[in-house]
Amino acid sequence: MLKKSVNRSGWCLLVLALSACTLFKQPAAPTETGSSDVTTGTAATTADNPYGAAPYTPPANTAPAYTPAAAGTSTGYVGNYSPVDINAATHTVQRGDTVYNISKRYQITQDNLRSWNNIIENNIKVGQVLRVKPAGYVAPAGSTNTTTTVTAPVQTANVTTTTNTTTTTTPTSTSTVSTSKTVSVGGVRNVSGIEWQRPTAGNILQSYGGSSKGIDYGGNAGQPILAAASGKVVYAGNGLRGYGNLIIVQHNQTYLTAYGNNQNILVKEGQQVKRGQQIATMGNTDAKRTQLHFELRENGQPQDPSRFLPM
Secondary structure, eight states: OHHHHHHHHHHHHHHHHHHHHHHHOOOOOOOOOOEEOTTTOOEEOSTTOTTSSOOOOOOOOOSOOOOOOOTTOOOOOOOOOOOOOTTOSEEEOOTTOOHHHHHHHHTOOHHHHHHHHTOSTTOOOTTOEEEOSOTTOOOOTTOOOOOTTOOOSSOOOOOOSOSSOOOTTHHHHHHHHHTOOBOOSSOOEEETTEEEOOSSOSOEEEOSBTTBSSEEEEOOTTOEEEOSSSEEEEEEESOSTTTOEEEEEEOSSSEEEEEEEEEEEOOOTTOEEOTTBEEEEEBOTTSSSSEEEEEEEETTEEEOGGGTSOO
16 A cells, blocks of 8 residues: 555656646747758758848949059150249249249249249149249349240340340340351261250260269360250350359250350350350359269250260
């Protein structure tokens, strides 16, 4: 009898324990039936997608692919850094001029250049005449107010703001120079449609390159300095530091040559000169030795003269 009671009690406890497990058991996670992709034969399921939707597919990139500029493509801009007369009161804007390089060449600030000419956002145009000195400025005696990049084919009289300038000798100088004989030194070489020759005899003391923007020719004081090619004298003076008595000859819209440290200048601004014509005598103004400092510039940029001259 006792054994029966014990067995019944054991079964009751087992039933109670199983009931408790059923009450506290967490419900099973729901399952979703996957669908088969008929085309690929792979099962598509949302088991790895917490949002219960189709997996995200990013849109195709519709932005145009970057195409680099073709080799050799250029904007065509070439800055103009040709020498100028720093004593000039005005400057005529030429191709390649900017507010920055004009102010640098005339040794003034960009702010002053803008304020003197009411320039907005650095906008200037070719042919525009800009003040490069403040109102009321009077150029020193013997200076000029024309820039070194004049390209007008017509010869005009020099105009200054002073009232004691004498111009009566200009016609005489022009006629004298136009009849001067020409001399060839070292032969002639045709480059870029221009016939070039050496500007003087003598050895080369300093070649082009590094800090040298041209060639220094050695020689004797008073030795003839010749025009390296035919053109128009657009500057003759001593207003540029380091160049001494300087002559600049414009050959066309692209090329000009500069002849510095001369003893005497034999030509006037606005005169036409021929290749081989004497334009100065060798000296040492603003130099430590007797020499000719010669520069050849293309669109205002210094070039190696040996590419153009017979050496």
